[in-house]
Amino acid sequence: MPPHGVKENNMITAEKTNSPQVQNDCVIHQDIDAMGSIITTTYHVFPGIDLIYKDVHGKKNSAKPSAGKNVFEISHCREGRMECEFESEFCYLAQGDMAIGRGDAFGLDSYYPGGHYHGVSVVIDTSCAPECLSCFLDDVNVRPQALAEKFCSASQYFVVRANSCLEHIFSELYHVPDSIKKGYFKVKVLELLLFLTGMDIEKDCSPETFYTKMQVLIAKKVCGYLIENMDKHITISELSQIFHVSQTQLKLSFKGVYGASIYTYIRAQKMQAAARMLKQTNDTILDIAGQCGYDNGSKFAKAFRDAIGMLPNEYRSAYMER
Numbered sequence: 272m273p274p275h276g277v278k279e280n281n282m283i284t285a286e287k288t289n290s291p292q293v294q295n296d297c298v299i300h301q302d303i304d305a306m307g308s309i310i311t312t313t314y315h316v317f318p319g320i321d322l323i324y325k326d327v328h329g330k331k332n333s334a335k336p337s338a339g340k341n342v343f344e345i346s347h348c349r350e351g352r353m354e355c356e357f358e359s360e361f362c363y364l365a366q367g368d369m370a371i372g373r374g375d376a377f378g379l380d381s382y383y384p385g386g387h388y389h390g391v392s393v394v395i396d397t398s399c400a401p402e403c404l405s406c407f408l409d410d411v412n413v414r415p416q417a418l419a420e421k422f423c424s425a426s427q428y429f430v431v432r433a434n435s436c437l438e439h440i441f442s443e444l445y446h447v448p449d450s451i452k453k454g455y456f457k458v459k460v461l462e463l464l465l466f467l468t469g470m471d472i473e474k475d476c477s478p479e480t481f482y483t484k485m486q487v488l489i490a491k492k493v494c495g496y497l498i499e500n501m502d503k504h505i506t507i508s509e510l511s512q513i514f515h516v517s518q519t520q521l522k523l524s525f526k527g528v529y530g531a532s533i534y535t536y537i538r539a540q541k542m543q544a545a546a547r548m549l550k551q552t553n554d555t556i557l558d559i560a561g562q563c564g565y566d567n568g569s570k571f572a573k574a575f576r577d578a579i580g581m582l583p584n585e586y587r588s589a590y591m592e593r
Contacts, residue, residue, distance in 0.1 A: 283408075296453055307386075315405065319399030319415070327351070327388040341398040342374030343419045345463070346564045351388035352530050353381055357428040360481040364390075365530055367433025369441075371422045371467075384494075384529045386543070391444055393460060395419070395584045404461060413464040421472065429472070430479050440466055442588045482527050489516055490528035496538045501544060502564050509535065542578035545571075556583045 278532070292299045302309045307329015314322045348364040355362050355370050363384070364370055374394075397416045404413040422429040431437060440463055447455050493510055510533070511518045522533065529536045543561040548559045560571035575583050 273552075313455055314452075315459050316393075317404070318401060319396040319416075320460060322456050323392045323394060325388065325390050325392065325489060327383050330383050330384070330386050339374060342394065342396045343423055344372060344374060344395075345393040345467070346390060347392070347437070348388070348390045349441070349445055351383060351390075352385040353383055353388050353390065354528070355381075355428070355430075357481075359484055361484070361487050362430060362479055362481050363528065363530065364430075365433070365514045367438060369431045369437055370428065371430075372428040373419065373423045386520065386540075389445075395465060404464065407457065408461055411461050411465055413461065413468050415464070418464065418467055420466070431475060436466070478507055480527065482524065486520075486524040487528055489514055490524040491505065491520065493521065493525060493533070494536070497533070498540060500543055501537075502562050504564055521529050538574065542575055545575055546579055546585065548584060549583055550590045555559070556587075 292301070296314060298313045300311045300313075308327070309329075310326045312324040312326075316322050335479065346355075346364065347369045348366055350366055353364045353374070355364060357372060358508050362370075395415050395418075397419055400415040401407075402414060402416070404411050404415075440459070444456075444459055493514060496510070497505060498514070507518050507521065511521055514521065516524075525533050525536070531539070545559050545563050548554055548562065549556075552559075554562075556571075560566075560568055565571035565574070572582050575586070579586060580588070
């Protein structure tokens, strides 16, 4: 999936680059290497207010520039999963979720547990933004500084899980014709900020589940271990002994970080790895099955079809025909 507003044939795929590209009304930053890719596309909408599309393939951290107390960010997850760190506590955005936090409260790095992420953020610097956005549209009594204080003054962060109101506001931002993009972004950002101005925090914010740094570290170590030993069948009991943590805590921590049970997640990772091997190697399907921990070709074929939508030989043939 190309980044928003960027034609696929303009993408750089061969090597890593950190040099921003100015294209039409946006700035594109591409960070692509063997570990994955992070592509951000930034539009300057109003003074001090930017709209940023983020397209990620890979779990790698993406370093954020250091932001001061005058900056706050509204992040919406369209697909995938993103880790948010708030003062050494962690929560996770899934499809349709939104988080608001001050620039100095968000962690400097973002991590993507599922290996891919597509979303949009509105970043506001209250020291540069207009005091009130009614200067752009009458009756839109939106004050960026007041929004920052409303959502971030007490706890420094605010999370809203997916609902129909968020879907209505954000869905249209992912399908904008080029011919109206510049004006449309202004309208949608005003709509979002007006919606947040009228939001009732007590009514719309449900108790949030946060995870400690130790819980997150354990989950990531377990994930790394499973991926390194993809050809083996490892039980929850064995993982509990290896990492010196109870099975209950292990399962809760892992699902909190990755959004799925250990078995569901690692099975999906195995099938993604199998898909890459089918495209990039000449290994037989049985060899690939063995590398993914399957000693039975038919069981592997069924698992692959359930995850990818076609049998391994069909997948390889379809790729070779491109």
